Amino acid sequence: MNKHFVSAFVTGLIFGIGLLVSGMANPDKVLSFLDIAGAWDPSLAFVMGGAIAVGAIAFTFIKGRTHSLWGEPLRLPGKKDLDKRLIMGSLGFGIGWGLAGFCPGPALVAFGTGAPKAIVFVAAMIAGMAIYEVIEKSRTKAVN
Amino acid sequence: MTIDLSSFTPWASLSGGVLIGIAAAMFILLNGRIAGISGILGGLLTPQKGDILWRALFIAGMVLAPAAWLLTAPLPDMQIDASYPLLIIAGLIVGISTRYGSGCTSGHGVCGISRLSPRSIVATLAFMFSGFVTVYIIRHLVGM
Numbered sequence: 001m002n003k004h005f006v007s008a009f010v011t012g013l014i015f016g017i018g019l020l021v022s023g024m025a026n027p028d029k030v031l032s033f034l035d036i037a038g039a040w041d042p043s044l045a046f047v048m049g050g051a052i053a054v055g056a057i058a059f060t061f062i063k064g065r066t067h068s069l070w071g072e073p074l075r076l077p078g079k080k081d082l083d084k085r086l087i088m089g090s091l092g093f094g095i096g097w098g099l100a101g102f103c104p105g106p107a108l109v110a111f112g113t114g115a116p117k118a119i120v121f122v123a124a125m126i127a128g129m130a131i132y133e134v135i136e137k138s139r140t141k142a143v144n
Numbered sequence: 145m146t147i148d149l150s151s152f153t154p155w156a157s158l159s160g161g162v163l164i165g166i167a168a169a170m171f172i173l174l175n176g177r178i179a180g181i182s183g184i185l186g187g188l189l190t191p192q193k194g195d196i197l198w199r200a201l202f203i204a205g206m207v208l209a210p211a212a213w214l215l216t217a218p219l220p221d222m223q224i225d226a227s228y229p230l231l232i233i234a235g236l237i238v239g240i241s242t243r244y245g246s247g248c249t250s251g252h253g254v255c256g257i258s259r260l261s262p263r264s265i266v267a268t269l270a271f272m273f274s275g276f277v278t279v280y281i282i283r284h285l286v287g288m
Contacts, residue, residue: 018164036280
């Protein structure tokens with residue numbers, strides 16, 4: 001099997017284990033972080049801090065290159081403008097995140113535990129992504 | 145603001161964060177891609193030739209993380225307080241808006257901030273803000 005596929009699987013696995021170790025796969029803990037007016041649990045700031053510290057080294061190293069160490073073309077987002085989609089989408093995401101304590105990565109890990117509530121959340125999330133695709137399709141059709 | 149020291153887990157969260165950072169670093173250095181969960185999952189809904197397997201394997205790695213974890217230790221606590229209707233609403237919102245805003249906690253929050261992308265910094269501030277506000281409204285104004 002192609003090594004890129006192996007690395008994709010291993011990356012997903014390490015990411016998932018990291019989420020479990022960090023406590024982010026537990027919605028109760030995520031909501032305690034988002035509840036700054038209550039008994040605040042600042043742990044998740046440490047998750048972000050640790051992840052960004054390591055990530056920054058890699059992204060600094062790769063900066064200015066066109067290909068990965070394995071010769072794959074680098075696929076970095078090219079958009080630069082702070083448009084309405086970015087801001088409204090992100091504000092909307094925060095609302096959904098605050099309602100249940102799940103963001104996409106931890107939801108997939110929780111799905112993997114077989115917890116019925118996590119399975120329902122992931123199904124709804126994928127349905128939401130599908131709704132987005134349908135809206136986008138009709139939007140581009142309307143433009144053309 | 146009071147800090148809940150009994151549930152504060154700085155070291156576990158920092159270590160988990162470092163693992164997440166390692167995963168993000170591996171993916172950009174080897175595969176040349178951003179480890180953004182909503183984008184990787186959402187891309188599976190509009191499948192393009194040659195663009196399916198790596199996505200599916202990455203997601204499989206995340207979903208299998210709890211199974212890998214169980215080989216060595218019992219799973220950490222996971223408490224999902226949200227009701228089923230709320231989980232469905234939250235899941236739909238997270239699905240639609242992460243695609244609309246081009247990313248979530250991983251793509252914008254970890255990878256985007258690691259590479260100092262202005263779009264991702266704005267997106268992260270936006271979803272953190274609305275996450276804090278949502279939890280504040282639910283827990284302290286509505287009292288759910």
